[in-house]
Amino acid sequence: MSSSNQKVDGASLGVDSGRAGWIHIENLTKEFDTQQGHELVFEDLNIDIEPGTFVTLLGKSGSGKSTLLNIISGVLEPTAGQVRFEVEGAPGDVTLGHVFQSPRLLPWNTLIQNIEYVHENNPEYSRELAEDYLDLVELTEHYDKYPTQISGGQKQRVGIARALSIDPEILLMDEPFSALDEITAEELRTQLMNIWKQLNKTVFFVTHDMTEAIELSDRMLMLGDGRIYADLEVPLDRPRRLDSDEFLKFRQKALDKFHSIED
């Protein structure tokens, strides 16, 4: 897979508004009621995420990353506080795109049909628009294949294309590359960076992989002990070389921070 894409850029994607969204997390608290009583996951989180930024959320297992993502996406209700969105540049409702760990493609549909499926209530949606998004993730040769005929990395690219095809101002990504082998995951990270540079999107990306977080993000949030205990800007130019001195030095600093709270 090459890392550049000449055929489609943000400006030529017919449905792409070029707008990004704010995420305002305000006084957010979540507790679950369990048989053992109330379990507090986090308390009074306050985070503002600027339009067009790439933010990663890190935390140890059980720290509440999925819970926070699920509240942002509206799947879970908070116990207190709220998440507000704002669209940059023009008023209107925000659209959220989701990329999951597993792309959840419909096996009886071709790749094009998997994109068209999410637009079935829009009579103006055309095959050409769906093709644009498969072109964006470099699946031009594979429009009419079925999910069983493509690799795991290609399936996840369809998942990304499908999420982008609804023209979201905010893209929520839940460990999207963690089930892939490292070489494929690295290809997809490079491709995601290229797409993110072409399209103006706010990305909120959950990962447990520090190297991935530093490679991709502008800002890293670390969740643990019921709070955001670290909020680090990544001070590295892009593209980032994982073996550069600056990268390795910053990684060590971030790892020290990551391990600075008790389990």
Ligand SMILES: Nc1ncnc2c1ncn2[C@@H]1O[C@H](COP(=O)(O)OP(=O)(O)OP(=O)(O)O)[C@@H](O)[C@H]1O
């Ligand atoms: N529906 C639920 N009912 C009760 N407790 C829950 C529920 N969902 C999550 N929890 C608890 O909330 C805490 C945070 O879970 P969450 O899945 O958000 O963590 P995580 O950081 O995403 O973990 P991982 O990295 O392992 O996926 C855990 O202690 C978990 O047991």
